Amino acid sequence: LINSLIMQQPFPPLKNDRLIRVAKGLKTDKLPVWIMRQAGRYLPEFQELRREYSFFEICQTPKLACEATLMPLKRFNLDAAIIFSDILVIPQALGMTVEMQPGVGPVLPKPLTIENMKMLQVQGAVSRLQYVGDAITTTRYALKGEVPLFGFSGAPWTLMGYMIEGGGSKTMSKAKKWLYCHPEASKQLLDILTEVITEFLLLQIEHGAQIVQVFDSSAEYLNRQLYFKYCLPYLRKIAYNVKRRIRDTKMDVPLVIFAKGAHFCLEEMESLGYDVVGIDWTLDPEKVGNLFRDKNVTLQGNLDPCALYAPKEELIKMTMQMIKQFGTDRLIVNLGHGIYPDADVEAVKTFVDAVHAIELK
Numbered sequence: 001l002i003n004s005l006i007m008q009q010p011f012p013p014l015k016n017d018r019l020i021r022v023a024k025g026l027k028t029d030k031l032p033v034w035i036m037r038q039a040g041r042y043l044p045e046f047q048e049l050r051r052e053y054s055f056f057e058i059c060q061t062p063k064l065a066c067e068a069t070l071m072p073l074k075r076f077n078l079d080a081a082i083i084f085s086d087i088l089v090i091p092q093a094l095g096m097t098v099e100m101q102p103g104v105g106p107v108l109p110k111p112l113t114i115e116n117m118k119m120l121q122v123q124g125a126v127s128r129l130q131y132v133g134d135a136i137t138t139t140r141y142a143l144k145g146e147v148p149l150f151g152f153s154g155a156p157w158t159l160m161g162y163m164i165e166g167g168g169s170k171t172m173s174k175a176k177k178w179l180y181c182h183p184e185a186s187k188q189l190l191d192i193l194t195e196v197i198t199e200f201l202l203l204q205i206e207h208g209a210q211i212v213q214v215f216d217s218s219a220e221y222l223n224r225q226l227y228f229k230y231c232l233p234y235l236r237k238i239a240y241n242v243k244r245r246i247r248d249t250k251m252d253v254p255l256v257i258f259a260k261g262a263h264f265c266l267e268e269m270e271s272l273g274y275d276v277v278g279i280d281w282t283l284d285p286e287k288v289g290n291l292f293r294d295k296n297v298t299l300q301g302n303l304d305p306c307a308l309y310a311p312k313e314e315l316i317k318m319t320m321q322m323i324k325q326f327g328t329d330r331l332i333v334n335l336g337h338g339i340y341p342d343a344d345v346e347a348v349k350t351f352v353d354a355v356h357a358i359e360l361k
């Protein structure tokens with residue numbers, strides 16, 4: 001399937017390949033920079049689009065998803081686009097209802113229980129995500145090769161959390177109860193999610209994603225023991241199988257892992273099979289830079305999203321300091337978590353331009 005798609009779809013050649021080069025450990029003229037959640041509510045033009053369409057209407061209509069994806073690129077000199085979608089499209093494709101409530105976020109009114117778990121519609125789940133592939137293909141053409149396009153997925157544990165909690169949670173205690181009281185059911189669920197995530201990432205790659213990121217946003221609720229048992233093996237399996245399945249194609253698509261708050265397993269992130277390790281804003285760039293020096297991975301991060309509230313000169317100073325502390329070798333500049341809805345559009349421009357002001361030798 002992968003090869004046949006390449007033959008049918010000669011996408012425009014990539015012009016700005018900074019981010020892909022750095023992900024693979026190659027040299028560039030400048031540091032690449034993009035922003036997690038760069039196409040979102042802080043953009044007035046996105047708010048306007050949302051007044052006309054529901055969140056999932058935008059996700060499911062390739063033309064609209066493409067439009068939202070391109071919004072931040074029209075304003076800022078970003079080195080990548082990320083397809084407009086959400087991590088919760090997987091629970092939805094598994095048959096769960098997901099509502100996007102304004103000011104609240106995602107709500108799953110009928111959360112997963114041990115009893116209703118067998119109702120998950122695993123068969124055909126990935127084919128119900130075809131619209132994400134279509135949105136990616138549409139966007140690849142619209143991008144005209146300007147910058148690479150990210151695909152993404154939630155990680156197994158993070159998706160498990162939302163499915164059991166029925167939305168975001170301050171503690172993830174219901175989902176963690178599964179880990180402590182129902183280890184077999186937990187593993188069964190994580191296996192299902194691992195399988196669907198793998199196929200979903202491959203679908204996105206087949207349809208034109210040039211790099212893919214796995215978001216383990218709820219890593220912070222676990223500890224080293226739980227993360228070793230319920231996350232690392234699944235994350236490793238996803239990277240291994242995605243890489244294995246694309247090995248025979250000419251597509252050497254880099255993989256990124258971003259595990260928010262997984263400081264207790266930072267060193268282990270290097271050996272999971274991902275090319276890039278996302279660093280969240282709570283970590284010290286100097287320590288992380290030293291820890292990963294001479295390791296075979298690229299780092300991504302990690303400015304505090306709230307640093308965008310600071311005065312312009314202060315923001316530039318903090319950005320420079322962070323880059324100096326990480327070191328400019330194998331670094332993709334980003335925030336250390338998704339941008340907040342009340343972020344200032346001008347501050348984003350300041351941040352992006354500050355990164356590009358640095359000329360690498």
Ligand code: 1CP
Pocket residue numbers: 035036037038039040041050055082083084085086087088100101102104105106152167168169215217260337338
């Ligand atoms: O530019 C982009 O990155 C847009 C695509 C994108 C991505 C990568 C969206 C659009 N969501 C995500 C990932 C995502 N979604 C994550 C992982 C990143 C992270 O940790 O921030 C998570 C945890 C979600 C779940 C989610 N969806 C939340 C968080 C809820 C919580 O408190 O736990 C929220 C608020 C959403 C809704 C959402 N997703 C995306 C947008 C633009 C929005 C706003 C919804 C709206 O317009 O009403």
